[in-house]
Amino acid sequence: MPQLALAMDFLSQYAALEKRVREAVNAALRKFSDTYFAGGHLERPHEAMDPRWRTLRITLGYRGVVLAPGDGDMFLLVAVLPHDDAYQYCKRRRASVNQAFGVLEFRDEANLETVGAALRPTAEGAEKRLFDHVADKHLAQLGIDAHTQRIVRLLPDETHLDALQPMLPAAQHNALVALASGMTVEEAWAELSKDLVEEVAPSDIDPEDLTAAIRRTPQRAVFVEGPEELQDILDHPFDAWRTFLHPRQKRIAYKEGYGGPAMVTGGAGTGKTVTAVHRTAHLAARVHASGQEAGDSGTGEPPILLTTFTKTLDAALRAQIDLLAGASEERRLVDVRNLDKIAHQVVREETGAMPALPRTRELMDLWDGFAEETGFSGRFLLDEWEHVILAQELTTEKEYLKARRRGRGGRLGEGHRKAIWSAVLGATDRMRAQGQWTFTQLASEAAAVLARKGRHLYRHVVVDESQDLHPAKWRLVRALVPEGPDDLFIAGDPHQRIYDHRVSLAAVGINVRGRSRKLNVNYRSTQEILSWAVPLLGTSPVEGLDGLQDRLDGYSSPLHGRTPVVQAFPSRDEELSALADRVTAWTAEGVEADAIGVAARTDALAREAAAALRTRSIATCGLAENSGVRVGTMHSMKGLEFRCTAVVGADAEHLPYEPHLVPADEDPVAHAHDVQKERNLAFVACTRARDSLYVSYTGEPSRFLSR
Numbered sequence: 001m002p003q004l005a006l007a008m009d010f011l012s013q014y015a016a017l018e019k020r021v022r023e024a025v026n027a028a029l030r031k032f033s034d035t036y037f038a039g040g041h042l043e044r045p046h047e048a049m050d051p052r053w054r055t056l057r058i059t060l061g062y063r064g065v066v067l068a069p070g071d072g073d074m075f076l077l078v079a080v081l082p083h084d085d086a087y088q089y090c091k092r093r094r095a096s097v098n099q100a101f102g103v104l105e106f107r108d109e110a111n112l113e114t115v116g117a118a119l120r121p122t123a124e125g126a127e128k129r130l131f132d133h134v135a136d137k138h139l140a141q142l143g144i145d146a147h148t149q150r151i152v153r154l155l156p157d158e159t160h161l162d163a164l165q166p167m168l169p170a171a172q173h174n175a176l177v178a179l180a181s182g183m184t185v186e187e188a189w190a191e192l193s194k195d196l197v198e199e200v201a202p203s204d205i206d207p208e209d210l211t212a213a214i215r216r217t218p219q220r221a222v223f224v225e226g227p228e229e230l231q232d233i234l235d236h237p238f239d240a241w242r243t244f245l246h247p248r249q250k251r252i253a254y255k256e257g258y259g260g261p262a263m264v265t266g267g268a269g270t271g272k273t274v275t276a277v278h279r280t281a282h283l284a285a286r287v288h289a290s291g292q293e294a295g296d297s298g299t300g301e302p303p304i305l306l307t308t309f310t311k312t313l314d315a316a317l318r319a320q321i322d323l324l325a326g327a328s329e330e331r332r333l334v335d336v337r338n339l340d341k342i343a344h345q346v347v348r349e350e351t352g353a354m355p356a357l358p359r360t361r362e363l364m365d366l367w368d369g370f371a372e373e374t375g376f377s378g379r380f381l382l383d384e385w386e387h388v389i390l391a392q393e394l395t396t397e398k399e400y401l402k403a404r405r406r407g408r409g410g411r412l413g414e415g416h417r418k419a420i421w422s423a424v425l426g427a428t429d430r431m432r433a434q435g436q437w438t439f440t441q442l443a444s445e446a447a448a449v450l451a452r453k454g455r456h457l458y459r460h461v462v463v464d465e466s467q468d469l470h471p472a473k474w475r476l477v478r479a480l481v482p483e484g485p486d487d488l489f490i491a492g493d494p495h496q497r498i499y500d501h502r503v504s505l506a507a508v509g510i511n512v513r514g515r516s517r518k519l520n521v522n523y524r525s526t527q528e529i530l531s532w533a534v535p536l537l538g539t540s541p542v543e544g545l546d547g548l549q550d551r552l553d554g555y556s557s558p559l560h561g562r563t564p565v566v567q568a569f570p571s572r573d574e575e576l577s578a579l580a581d582r583v584t585a586w587t588a589e590g591v592e593a594d595a596i597g598v599a600a601r602t603d604a605l606a607r608e609a610a611a612a613l614r615t616r617s618i619a620t621c622g623l624a625e626n627s628g629v630r631v632g633t634m635h636s637m638k639g640l641e642f643r644c645t646a647v648v649g650a651d652a653e654h655l656p657y658e659p660h661l662v663p664a665d666e667d668p669v670a671h672a673h674d675v676q677k678e679r680n681l682a683f684v685a686c687t688r689a690r691d692s693l694y695v696s697y698t699g700e701p702s703r704f705l706s707r
């Protein structure tokens with residue numbers, strides 16, 4: 001029985017088709033897969049660059065483009081296009097198997113010929129060309145075939161290489177970019193082979209074996225196992241991540257087992273969440289296959305927890321695991337809950353009372369009352385308690401007097417510390433008497449209860465957005481599972497740290513050494529958006545969760561689009577009126593209102609922006625809703641994504657936001673950390689954009705914008 005494979009490019013085009021045409025595609029594919037003996041329904045185009053192209057009738061106006069190697073064992077659907085475009089596609093393109101890496105590749109041969117002819121006269125007169133220093137045999141070693149070599153030999157510089165990207169086979173373009181960036185052949189090989197599912201000796205690569213090449217290229221094409229899977233993929237065309245994993249994501253998510261806690265890091269949009277969700281599905285399948293499905297808590301909890309630190313994000317995780325495994329038996333083995341909820345439940349069971357979580361105002365009144373005599377504010381005392389005392393589990397005044405106050409401003413002498421300790425005791429006693437808690441305190445208590453009882457609620461825990469977990473939440477995570485193989489799978493990006501918690505995993509008993517992996521292909525934003533946003537992060541070294549320096553080397557996107565727009569205004573009114581113009585223009589281009597996100601540094605400015613949109617009759621809503629343009633603070637943009645993102649107030653007044661910085665003369669180290677957090681925040685907001693990013697400011701621009 002011949003096999004049907006789908007190319008990722010097909011799925012993205014399919015997603016953009018009208019419903020009527022999509023239905024016709026479904027019907028044509030069903031019919032085709034029922035009866036595709038020797039490709040009976042396929043038509044051979046008259047003028048094809050590659051003799052293996054066939055087309056499949058979808059409707060009168062649309063045709064599918066199918067690659068059908070001679071033996072009839074396999075059909076790869078690469079595109080569904082309007083009639084004429086489908087024939088043009090076959091006329092221009094050729095498929096091949098990369099001779100160094102064995103992966104499937106496509107090239108726009110007709111366009112390459114045209115570009116080659118145009119380059120020749122300039123190249124002949126030029127003194128130096130981009131790849132003069134690389135021998136033919138070295139190009140061949142990296143899979144650059146004779147045809148591509150003829151053209152790349154003519155290239156004068158990297159700009160021309162960039163321009164060839166859409167025409168060249170992707171693997172060959174990547175190899176050329178590596179060489180052009182100054183890598184040796186060996187370095188380029190090492191870098192590129194990281195992305196292989198398997199390494200094959202060039203002598204074992206059969207240039208005609210497309211089936212083997214597809215298996216080595218899961219990010220571009222996959223085999224469909226049967227009609228149900230086909231229908232499932234077609235039902236979710238926007239969720240390509242379910243089917244087309246990048247080999248690096250696949251290797252990390254589907255590794256049989258890790259000897260202990262494992263971690264995946266990577267810049268914004270590199271698919272850490274996607275990898276964590278696939279890992280969860282893999283663990284669930286393993287538990288299911290082992291037949292040991294009961295959780296370890298004795299309370300009937302499922303054995304696997306998929307978690308993160310906020311409610312909005314845990315809803316997004318639940319939606320993703322439902323999409324990936326919703327229909328399977330394994331789904332019920334996974335509990336998706338944020339850590340606050342788990343802590344609340346543990347403390348409730350332990351104390352037999354419902355922990356109350358007072359509103360901020362009520363809490364501040366209580367703490368202000370105890371702060372009066374100390375000379376500090378209630379807010380300062382509460383933060384000191386959560387970020388120093390609870391973070392380090394300090395239980396005596398003596399310990400607090402000696403404690404390091406990492407990331408906290410101002411040096412405190414002994415007298416101050418004694419006064420603070422006594423006020424904290426007073427405030428926490430009062431809270432206890434009233435049955436009141438904070439989330440951090442709940443996590444700390446729940447961790448202590450579970451550790452004391454040696455009670456583990458889960459067998460595997462998968463944590464997303466881990467860079468912002470408070471140490472108390474890390475202790476809870478640690479206490480939830482027994483130490484051992486595959487206990488923890490952690491996803492996070494230290495460049496997106498936007499809260500105060502800089503945790504060393506080793507200090508909370510989690511050792512990921514040798515089990516930390518990195519992703520660097522961004523699937524969300526275009527390269528134009530990334531190139532603009534990465535400099536927002538500045539140049540200070542960033543410490544990873546494993547205590548080692550984390551860099552964004554090789555972080556890039558294969559997607560291309562518009563350059564971000566930055567606009568200056570003399571007044572806020574004009575800035576927000578221009579925001580409304582921009583949103584109106586996006587909507588007129590067909591962007592749905594809830595695919596537009598607007599972010600501001602402060603809640604007040606976000607509210608002003610929303611009001612300005614509403615006065616122009618543009619419906620708005622919060623970031624977790626979808627009844628209009630979604631507006632919120634930069635902090636709450638974490639983990640979300642939008643087709644179009646506007647960041648307003650990128651000015652000196654808001655970025656960095658002075659009231660949230662420890663003054664430099666009080667504590668320069670804490671000040672520098674705070675400024676870095678503000679940079680990260682701007683980066684998080686800007687990298688939510690998939691297609692378009694618009695940034696505006698009033699008066700003086702933020703210093704983060706100067707580059």
Ligand SMILES: Nc1ncnc2c1ncn2[C@@H]1O[C@H](COP(=O)(O)OP(=O)(O)OP(=O)(O)O)[C@@H](O)[C@H]1O
Pocket residue numbers: 219239240241242244245246249266267268269270271272273274275493496522523524638639640641687
């Ligand atoms: N292999 C893939 N194929 C197609 N799309 C993918 C793939 N991996 C990730 N994506 C898409 O890229 C986007 C970013 O993925 P994801 O949210 O997992 O990244 P992240 O690293 O967790 O991002 P952030 O740190 O910014 O929250 C999503 O739209 C996701 O569906």
